Structure formats: C-alpha cells, structure tokens
Amino acid sequence: MIELRPLTAADAEAHCAGEDKHTVRWLTGGYGDVKGTIEFFNWLAGNAAAGAGKRGFGIWKSEGGAGAVPTVPARLCGYIDYTPDLDDGLDPDDVALAYAVHPWARGQGIAPEAVRLICDVLRTDKTGTRAAIRVEPENSASIRVAQKAGFRYVRDFPSNRDTHPDGTPTTFSLYLLDL
Structure with a gap:
C-alpha cells in the first residue's frame, strides 16, 4: 500500500539515505544533508x-x-511535491509535479501511484486545472511514470530557468493531465 504524508524532521535522515546519482541528476542537483x-x-x-x-x-x-x-510499519520510499505557481513552460493554472523514488523501491509501480495520489489531492483541494510533469527527454524512467499515470505528451520546450552545467538551457518534455 502506498500513501502520502507530510515530511517531518524525523524523516530527514531516511530521506537523505534514499538519494542516489539518479535523484541528484534528475531532481535535486546535489546530495542533501540532514540539517x-x-x-x-x-x-x-x-x-x-x-x-x-x-x-x-x-x-x-x-x-x-x-x-x-x-x-510491517510503513517505510519512506520516496518524495513527491507540487508547485502551483511555476511558470517555466506551463500555463497559469497548471500545477508542476516532481518526484523521486528511493533505489530499493524502484520498479514496483510506486511513482505512478504516488502521482495518482497527488493528483487526487489537487482535485480535492481544487488546486489548478491540469497536473504537469516536466521531464528531460533522456529521463526514460520518468517518462514511463507520466505515461503510466495517464498523462499525455504535449511538447518539448527550452527552460527559461534551468540550465545544464555548461550553461545551455535544459530542454523539457511536457506531459499534462486534466484534473
């Protein structure tokens, strides 16, 4: 069973322990520390x-x-967030989603289920009209998550805020789901 819960200070160590090179590459840009x-x-x-x-x-x-x-007690296996006011490649009522699953929990359908659950939260709270997943085209795992969660591919676009280490704009593929 998968559920979403707000994170607390008590979760920080397990959250940091779940980071790996894929989390850093596709989501955070660097390893976190507990503090x-x-x-x-x-x-x-x-x-x-x-x-x-x-x-x-x-x-x-x-x-x-x-x-x-x-x-057994529930175990932290990842992170998901939503940003209702991100304007990089999105329309004003789109809500950006981002997520990562810890290495031990990948390949078990956890990310698509977490995306479905966060979309339920958005519907319940009446936040936005579409959920958006912005993913680099090379991130095939995240593309599969978007597809499995029912999102549709819309277009590729160059970011106006995210860049590669060489300074060139990051290109994102945009996937949307009506809420």
Missing part, C-alpha cells in the same frame, strides 16, 4: 500552513498482510 533537509521540510510545512507555494510529501510503502492490514 538542510530539515530546513527544507520546515519550509514546505510553512507553505502548507499558508496554503501557498510548493508542497511536498513523503511517499510511504507498507506491506499488506491478511485483509490489507500492514504486517
């Missing part, structure tokens, strides 16, 4: 309390026993 991660989680909590800006959640996986009762 900085706690500050980031506190910032996300402040945004949630204010009802504005980026909101982030831990992706938690529990193993079901008989009757879908978990047999």
